[in-house]
Amino acid sequence: MRLLPGIIAMAAIVLASNILVQFLILDGLLTWGAFTYPFAFLVTDLTNRFYGAQDARKVVLAGFVTGIACSLIGTQVMLEYGPAVTLRVAVASATAFLVAQLLDIGVFDRLREGSWWRAPLVSSVAGATVDTALFFSIAFAGVFNGIVPGADAHVTWAQEAVPFLTAGPLAPLWVSLAVADWCVKIALTLIALLPFRLIVRLRQQSPSAA
Secondary structure, three states, rough: OOOHHHHHHHHHHHHHHHHHHHOOOOOOEEEEHHHOOOOOHHHHHHHHHHHHHHHHHHHHHHHHHHHHHHHHHHHHHOOOOOOOHHHHHHHHHHHHHHHHHHHHHHHHHHHOOOOOOOHHHHHHHHHHHHHHHHHHHHHHHHHHHOOOOOOOHOHHHHHOEEEHHHOOOOOHHHHHHHHHHHHHHHHHHHHHHHHHHHHHHHHHHHOOOO
């Protein structure tokens, strides 16, 4: 099955990110999951480049199902402060992943005939930006309080006013978390251009390339 490597890679990235998101760094501004999740866009873009948008959507669907499974398991794991994954965070994660990845596919497909770097760069930046905005706002913003009945008590900590990125004017904590996460995504998007170019070239040089 030609999509199996992409499906396995996507599932592994989503699984690893769901585990690593539990481990905080930089005084809680980031988690280790922030450094693995952006490579989901690399997997999507490579699949799109090699096989087209329709097959890329199949790989995204595999990641989406994996994410749902991880979230369902996480809601049943009880920690001292509550479930490892609240239902509101699970909804935010699933929504952000699916919308961002489908946007990535659509933008990449439109730009695929341009310079080699244009499609993966623009599509990944667009996807990463939408992913960050959707996840952090749905999961933590006060405007979405009540979206999941009974879930708001677990996110009040993220709505507290604190110095922006620990040093700026007061802003809800989730805004700092979102900006820090977005910066990591954009940095890794730029780094991911290197393996994207290398893998595409290696496949083009392979005698078995389609």
